[in-house]
Structures are given as structure tokens and as C-alpha cells.
Amino acid sequence: MLSHDSTPIVAFEVQPEAARMPVIARAPRLSQASVDAVREVMIVDENGTRRPVHIPAERALTVRIDGSELVTLMTLGGAPELMVLGFLLNQRINESAACIESIMVDWDAGTAAVVTRQPRTALQPEIAARAVPMGSGQGSVFMDMMSQIDSVRLPPAPIDRATLLAILETMRQHDVIHRTAGSVHSCGLFQGETLLICVEDVGRHNGLDTISGWMALHDVVGGDKVLFTTGRFTGEMVMKMARSGIPIGVSRNGVSAMGYDLAARLGMTLIGRAQKGRFICYTGLERFDAPLV
Numbered sequence: 036m037l038s039h040d041s042t043p044i045v046a047f048e049v050q051p052e053a054a055r056m057p058v059i060a061r062a063p064r065l066s067q068a069s070v071d072a073v074r075e076v077m078i079v080d081e082n083g084t085r086r087p088v089h090i091p092a093e094r095a096l097t098v099r100i101d102g103s104e105l106v107t108l109m110t111l112g113g114a115p116e117l118m119v120l121g122f123l124l125n126q127r128i129n130e131s132a133a134c135i136e137s138i139m140v141d142w143d144a145g146t147a148a149v150v151t152r153q154p155r156t157a158l159q160p161e162i163a164a165r166a167v168p169m170g171s172g173q174g175s176v177f178m179d180m181m182s183q184i185d186s187v188r189l190p191p192a193p194i195d196r197a198t199l200l201a202i203l204e205t206m207r208q209h210d211v212i213h214r215t216a217g218s219v220h221s222c223g224l225f226q227g228e229t230l231l232i233c234v235e236d237v238g239r240h241n242g243l244d245t246i247s248g249w250m251a252l253h254d255v256v257g258g259d260k261v262l263f264t265t266g267r268f269t270g271e272m273v274m275k276m277a278r279s280g281i282p283i284g285v286s287r288n289g290v291s292a293m294g295y296d297l298a299a300r301l302g303m304t305l306i307g308r309a310q311k312g313r314f315i316c317y318t319g320l321e322r323f324d325a326p327l328v
Contacts, residue, residue, distance in 0.1 A: 044089075044211055046072040046113025046235045047245065053231040056253045061133040061152075063252075065116040068140035070094070072111045072235070073216045089216040093237050096140065098147045100128070101154040111212070111219070111236050114245050115140045118236070119147045121248030125275045132251040184274075189282040189302050190258040195324040198261075201228040202285060203309055206263050209233050213265070222246055223263040224281075231260075239266025240275070247279045257281035268294040268305050277301050283322060285309050290317045 047069065073089040080086065094112055098105045098119055105128070110118060116138045123129045129151065136150040202225050212219050212235040222242030223233035234245045242264060250257065257280030264286050266272070270293035276284055277297075283304045290298070290307050295317055298305045304319025316323050 044072050044215060045069070046111045046212060047117075048209065048233050049249075050230050050232065052229060053249075053253075056255065058252050059132060059254045063120070063132060063135040064137040064139075065120075065252075066139045066141075068112070068115055068142060070112040070142055072113060072212055091212060091216050091218050091237060094142065095145055096147050097145055098122070098149060100149040101151055103155070105149075108241065109237055110241050112140075112142070113234055113236065114249070115147060117248035117252065118241055118245040119149065119248070120251060121244035121246065123149065124251055125244055125247055125278055132248075184277075184297070184300065187277045187301055189277065189280065191322065192259050192282050193322050193324050194261060194283050194304065194306075198228050199285065199306065199309070199314065200312065202230075202261060202263055203312075203314075205230050206233070207310075210235070210265075220264065220266045222265075224250070225261040225263060226259060227261075231255075239264050239272065242266075243272060243275050247275065250279055261285060264288075267291060268298070268307065270294050270297050273297045273301070273303060273305070277303065283319070285314075 071092055074092045075087045076090055077085060078088050091111055093109055095107050096110055096112070096115055097107045108122065119138050120132060120135065129135055134152055136152050139148045206221060206223050209223065210221050213221060219235045219237055220239040220242055221233065221235045222239065224231045224246050232246060232249055234242045236242050243262070246262065260281050261283045262276055262281045264284070265288060266286065267288040268284055268286055268290045270291065273294045274297065285306045287310045288307060290305050294305065298318040302319060304322040305317045306314050307317055308315045
């Protein structure tokens with residue numbers, strides 16, 4: 036699908052610096068099953084004018100692990116293999132990318148077939164329970180992760196005002212699907228002011244899972260990274276960030292009470308309501324290098 040200026044509309048972008056990063060030893064084999072992110076439909080606007088517009092091309096993707104059905108995710112399919120990989124790691128269904136032999140996505144069947152290096156004959160009940168969808172999130176792993184919260188250590192990486200504003204401007208330029216079709220969330224992974232990867236999808240959890248999957252595949256540490264999202268920071272989003280070792284989060288949206296409490300407990304910096312040069316630092320002020328008045 037092309038935009039009006041004939042530029043391809045893609046939901047997943049890897050920047051040149053990130054594209055040069057090698058994958059881990061024993062990396063899983065991944066299909067390359069990205070699909071069109073938008074499709075065109077005819078509408079009638081408030082003036083009675085009939086015209087074409089783009090809408091996000093949401094699809095259902097059923098994840099099957101070693102032959103057992105796990106969960107169905109709704110996605111634009113920009114990088115479905117990485118999204119599934121990150122989902123499995125963030126839900127603690129698999130402990131590392133090297134545990135997985137392959138992830139093969141078949142859009143005709145609407146499935147992502149995951150084969151592990153030590154296949155299970157059936158999913159254990161506690162593993163299946165972790166993948167039950169919950170609200171606009173993508174799992175119920177929260178309580179399981181809470182039991183490990185005191186073992187999480189995030190590094191004291193700083194962020195200054197100039198870097199924050201540069202991140203906001205960069206992501207403003209990369210919200211292609213949002214500008215074209217609306218109804219999506221964006222996530223981006225930064226090292227300083229440098230964007231490494233960005234993804235747009237129907238849910239912020241999909242974006243973060245895709246980033247987590249890419250980080251695991253390339254053995255990228257999170258300690259010097261910043262996560263940008265257009266979505267709100269809930270408790271589950273904060274825990275997924277912590278699992279990837281990312282100490283700083285920036286959102287155009289806000290922070291829930293549980294997200295705030297967990298970030299404060301983890302020593303994570305959360306910056307919200309960040310757009311048009313304005314922002315709020317909710318937690319982790321010690322990382323934010325800016326004059327106080």
C-alpha cells in the first residue's frame with residue numbers, strides 16, 4: 036500500500052545503525068511475513084462528499100507453540116515474528132530467544148507457528164494462563180512478574196531536555212500510519228537521540244513486544260536506551276520495560292497509578308504528556324538533567 040506521495044507505508048522501521056547489528060548465536064529462524072499496514076475504503080464525510088481514506092489493516096494472528104494453541108493477537112503485522120518473540124519473552128513463556136527454534140507466520144491460515152528447541156507435548160496450565168488477553172493489554176503476566184520486582188536493577192542512565200525534545204521530534208516524523216489512517220499506537224527505541232527501531236500497531240503492547248523481540252534477537256541491552264510510546268504507562272507496560280532493562284520511558288499519554296507506583300519502586304524514569312515542547316516527569320527525576328524552578 037502506498038501513501039499519496041508514493042512512499043510505502045510500513046509499520047516497522049529499522050534504522051541503518053540498528054540494521055548492522057548481528058543476531059545472537061542459535062537465533063531462531065524467522066519467516067519474513069510483514070503485510071500491508073493499511074487498506075483503502077470509501078467513506079462519506081460531513082459534507083456528503085464520497086472519497087477514499089486509509090484505515091489500519093488489523094489482522095488476527097493465532098500463536099501456536101509446539102502445536103498447542105496459546106493466544107490470538109490482533110496486529111498490523113509489521114514485524115509479526117518479532118512481536119510473537121517479544122510476547123513469549125515478556126510473558127515468561129520462554130526465557131530467551133535461543134530457546135526457540137523457529138517462528139513461522141502464515142497469514143493465509145492466520146497463525147504463527149512457534150517451535151521450541153525442547154518441544155512440549157502440551158502447555159502447562161500455568162503457562163497457558165499467562166497468555167490470557169486482559170483489557171487492551173496482551174497478557175496476565177503481571178502478578179508473576181511482581182514476585183520478581185525486588186530483583187530488578189535499572190542503571191542510572193540520564194536524559195536531558197535537549198535529548199527528550201529531539202526524541203519527540205523524531206517520533207513525530209515517523210508516525211506515518213497515525214497521520215494517514217489514525218487508530219494506532221507508536222513505539223520507538225532510542226539510544227540517546229538516535230532512533231534504532233520504531234513500530235506502529237493497533238496496541239501499545241504489540242509495539243513494546245516487537246521492540247523486546249528485536250532486542251532479544253540482537254542481544255541489545257536496555258540500560259542506555261529510552262522507550263517512546265504514544266500509549267499510557269500502565270503497570271504491565273512498566274514491567275515489560277523493566278524486563279527489557281529499559282530505565283527511561285517517554286509517552287505522549289499519561290501514567291496510571293499502578294504504573295507510577297511500580298516505576299517509583301523500580302527507580303524508573305517516566306515522562307508523560309510529552310508533546311509540543313511540554314512534558315511531565317512523573318518518576319525518576321534524579322535521571323532528568325534539567326534546571327528546576
